[in-house]
Amino acid sequence: MNLKGKDRILKSAKELISEKGLQQASVREISKLAGVTTGSIYHHYKNKEEILYEVMDTSLSESHKILEEYIHDKTVNCETMNSDILDNVLKSFIDRFEKDSENKIQLYLTVLGIEGNEEIKNKMIVKYNTWIIDVAQLLTLTYKDMTISKVNALSCVLLATIDGLILQNLIGVDIANNDDILEIYTLLLKKAIPEVINSVK
Structure with missing residues (x-):
């Protein structure tokens, strides 16, 4: 996945948290909103917490x-x-x-x-x-x-x-x-x- 794809994942995670809260921001939901497979996400992130950490760290x-x-x-x-x-x-x-x-x-x-x-x-x-x-x-x-x-x-x-x-x-x-x-x-x-x-x- 290129940088653009990772940006989509982080943006989608942020949107989900904003709209539905942390508990609803699962890897599956993030992948749906980002338009990528869960496999693509797991290729770059070990778990949901790694995605969340990067969202926080970036901002x-x-x-x-x-x-x-x-x-x-x-x-x-x-x-x-x-x-x-x-x-x-x-x-x-x-x-x-x-x-x-x-x-x-x-x-x-x-x-x-x-x-x-x-x-x-x-x-x-x-x-x-x-x-x-x-x-x-x-x-x-x-x-x-x-x-x-x-x-x-x-x-x-x-x-x-x-x-x-x-x-x-x-x-x-x-x-x-x-x-x-x-x-x-x-x-x-x-x-x-x-x-x-x-x-x-």
């Missing part, structure tokens, strides 16, 4: 894309880079709330790992480590006076709050709206953290 990599942009773009103006990085990080955090299917997959795979699926657990550990390191590297470009260990800790805390907010969103908690959440994150990243850094110099 939830914004921090890595932002990082790559700043590392490889030599034309970035250093004076505006810090603000741009934080704006992009904030935007990527808020964009996560629009990715219901991928967020459901992340939660589903995380629970599978917690419940003893070692293969999924190891994949999710690697994925979380990648997310944490990518966000930490972006923060290092912005908060130059923070030690690596503190930046790593901040990255863990930021990602944990995003996970918690997404969990609330998935079960229907709607006390806070996205605009207010974005405002709090903006104040945290642009005002509170720099003030804390300056106070401990």
